[in-house]
Amino acid sequence: MLKRLMALVPDFELTRLKPSFGLRTKITLIACLLLTLPWIGYNYILEMEKLLRQGQEQTLVGTTRAVATALNERPNLFSDQASFLQSVQKGRDLYAYELTSAIKLDGKINDWADYTEQVVNYDREYIQFSRWPYQRSSVHFNHMVGKYEGYLYAMFEVNDKKPVMRRKGSARVDRNDHLIIAMTTPSGDFQRYVVSVYEDGWFNAWHINGEISNPADLALESQIQGYWHTTDTGYNIELRIPVEMLGSKLGFAFYDVNNTSNREIETIIGTSNTNQVSKLGTVLIPSPEIENILKGMGHTSSRIWVIDRHQRVLAQTGDIQDSNGVWSSSVKYGDDNDSWWAALEQKWLHPLYYRYLINEPTEFQDSLKDAARVEGVHISQALQGRGYSHWRHSSDGKAMILAAAYPIWLGDNVMGAVVAEESTIGIQTLRNRALEKLLNALIAIIVVGTLTLFLFASNISRRIRKLRNEAESAIDSQGKIQHTITATSESDEIGDLSRSLAGMVNRLGQYNHYLENLSSRLSHELRTPVAVVRSSIENLSMHEQDEDAKRYIDRAQEGVQRLNTILSSMTEATRIEQSLQGAEKELFPLNKLVEGCMQGYQMAYKDQLFNIDAGTEPVMVDGAPDYLAQLLDKLISNAVDFSQDNDPINVTLSHTHNQACLIVSNKGPLLPQEMGDQLLNSMVSVRSQSKHDKPHLGLGLFIARLITDYHQGKILLRNRKDNLGVEVCVMLPTVTLEEESSN
Structure with missing residues (x-):
């Protein structure tokens, strides 16, 4: 039965039940086009970031050029650093890393824990003599050197399965495990020292003036100090040498004795041959002169390296974590603001931005920190005589790093290069600040624009809906005029439409009223002539007529009766409508x-x-x-x-x-x-x-x-x-x- 009743509902009623989009909905959808403004602004900021990066790239290349110009044609900065070598060999040519603090000479290597990646292992490749076929389990060591405030520190972690110390009271220093130190002085003289101890503890090296086997040729050197500490796997040695004693060459060699009876040397393993100056390895100590030049130039927004032509670091200044580039100084944050808008930004907007739209700069890992040797396409190009810049990711991928290099000339030869690095944190911070302001402005524009359009559409839809309701209620389903439409005084198109509809409904009402009264007026006006015709026909029928006349009179009476029926029907509807009211x-x-x-x-x-x-x-x-x-x-x-x-x-x-x-x-x-x-x-x-x-x-x-x-x-x-x-x-x-x- 419910289906039958639904079937009785007119189609136009069902049409009104269908979902439709009103003016407010349409204008709201159109207002959604305002959402493209953040996308356009975001891409604009990204393009500006690209331009800033290009500017940063040119600025950094200019920085390296300026530093390189200050170092050009200064051979004294490179001659003492073994920069004239045609090649360098890892483990043989030593590099003194810049230490962050002084090493405590106690034989424990805890102070070297931050430099484990720089430690070199010496084993079969560095054997100089072996009485028997070498076994790695017999002896090998880990070693590195570092510099701090005028001292060269050295660390040796020796693995020796049979350590042999000096015999008590013995004057010989070569009949036991001992360390030979060979170097050149700043004036070029060849000097050799030996470290040999009776037991664990503090020691001073002995200067060898002749034969090591002759105790008379040994002199105590108080400036070379260290500590010998026996371990479960061998022993550790920590020592320090004043930098002023060192020239450009340095080597260390361990002489291993395993037999306590004959005390013969079985293995010699070291960084280089310590018996001849020609076979001695080099040592590169970061140049204090170059560091002073870099610090004097006041470049605090970049990390700057000076390297020799073997890509070894001669000097370094700055920290990549703080090297934001010149754009970092452009980021000006205003004073704290206690306004409601500032509170809204801090509590709602900024967390939303940095969660979905903006990446906040974070601390990143620096794989080149304290590096002794640096590589890259920019360095290769600089060592060939061309300035070059290069973008790379940090080791953890959290930041982009810009590196630029420029050659240092000595005559017609490239003696090294100046390498400068900056992160994009400054640009990224500047970009984030610009995005914050842009998004704040766009959100305000979108909210105000959408609200304005919505109110405007609501006003229009309200007026149109009101006009529609008046039009629908003015005429019922049978077309009868119920009431007129109130014309508005608005001067826009809707007001014109309202006045037009009001005039039209008024005219239709007048015409409808005329039609409604037409039947009663006709019936009233026609009843009198119909009565006259009927009485005339009745009077005529009383006279004698022939057959044709009677037939015509009957047809006339029939027509009058039919006309009377029509008049009765015309008045019936009006009579019923009037009687229904009471x-x-x-x-x-x-x-x-x-x-x-x-x-x-x-x-x-x-x-x-x-x-x-x-x-x-x-x-x-x-x-x-x-x-x-x-x-x-x-x-x-x-x-x-x-x-x-x-x-x-x-x-x-x-x-x-x-x-x-x-x-x-x-x-x-x-x-x-x-x-x-x-x-x-x-x-x-x-x-x-x-x-x-x-x-x-x-x-x-x-x-x-x-x-x-x-x-x-x-x-x-x-x-x-x-x-x-x-x-x-x-x-x-x-x-x-x-x-x-x-x-």
Whole structure:
């Protein structure tokens, strides 16, 4: 039954139930185009960042050029650092790393823990003599050197399965495990020293003036000091040498003795041959002169290296973590602001930006920190005589690092290069600050713009909706003017439309009023001439006439009667409409009324068959029984006129959802397309007048509609689902048992 009721709902009602996009929704969608502004601004900032990086690149190349210019044609800065060697060998040519603090000489290597990557392991490759085939388990050591405040520190972690110390009271230093130190002085003299101890503890080296086996050729050197500490795997040695004693060459060699009886040397392993100056390795100590030059130039926004042509670091200044570039000084943060906008930024906006849109600069890992040798395409290009810059990622990928290199010239030869590095933290911070301001401005524009457009659209949609509601309520479903439209005084297009519609409805109302009163005026005006014609015909019929005259008089009387019927029908609708205004309603069962009327119809239309189903339960309605009976008269009369011979007329009364549905169905001709609603209007009919002996003005269904509207119901005409006829459905509100008891 619910499906049948839904089928009765007009199509235009269903159309209104469909989702639609109003002006506010459309303008809000259009306002979403404002969201492209952040994307455009973001890409603009990225392009600006590229330009800033190019500027940083040019600035850094200029920095390296300036530093290199200060170091050009100064051979004294390179001659003492073994920079004239054609090649260097790892482990043989030593590099003194810059230490962050002084080493405590205690034989423990805890102070060297931060430099484990710089420690070199010496084993088979560095054997200088072996009495027996070398076994790594016999002896090998780890070694590195470093510089701090005028001292060269050296660390040796020796793995020796049989350490042999000096015998108590013995003057010989070569009949046990000992360390030979060979070097050149700043003036170029070749000097050798030996470290040999009786037991663990503090020691001073012995200067060898002749043969090491002759105790008379040994002299205690108080400036070379250290500590010998025995371990489970051998022993550790820590020592220091004043830098002022060192020239450009340095070497260390361990002499291993395993037999305590004959105390013969079995293995010699070291950084280089310590017996001849020509075979001695070099040592590179970061140049204090170059460091002073770098510090004097005041370059604090970059990390600067000076390297020789073997890519070994001669001097270094600055920290890459703090080298933000020249753009870091451009980032100016304002004073703390206690305004509501500043609080909104700090609490909501900035966390949102840095979570989804902006990457905050973070500390990164520096793989080249304290490096002794640096490499890269920029350095290769600089050592070939060309300045070059290069971008690289940090070792952990958290930052971009810009490196630039420029050659240092000595005559026509490239003696080294100046390498400068900067991170992009300064540019990134500047970019983030610009993005913050840009996003703040764009959010404000988007919020204000969207809100303005939404309010504007709301105002327009409100005015249009108001005009629509007035237009819909001005004319009912049958086209009757209910009230006029109030014209607005607005000067825009909607105001013009309102005034146009108001004028149109006023004109339609006047014309509609004329049409509504036309039938009563015609019937009133025509009754007098009809009465005159009728009386004249009656007087004429009293005289004697021939057969032809009688026939004409009969036809005239028939026409007058037909005309009188038309006038009665024209006045019936007006009379019923007026009488409905004073009708009184009462509560009664509608099914009883239908059953009683149908019994009368069966007697009135003896040749017509009726099928009735009014149900057993009472269907209570609050209305006027006489007028509802007259409504049923019109429906049955209309169904009988269109019903085919021997086809029953079905009358069904059902009750669901506080609605009574009375359906009168008959077989016969179908309704024309889209004529169902029009047939409920006055003076509309689809009957063929030539096939009927009495006039039909289409007022029957119009009267039925008036009675239905009075009872706050609905009447619908439609073709049957089987397309064999037509059915009329009248829906009336019913009264529930609770409402009946309260009444």
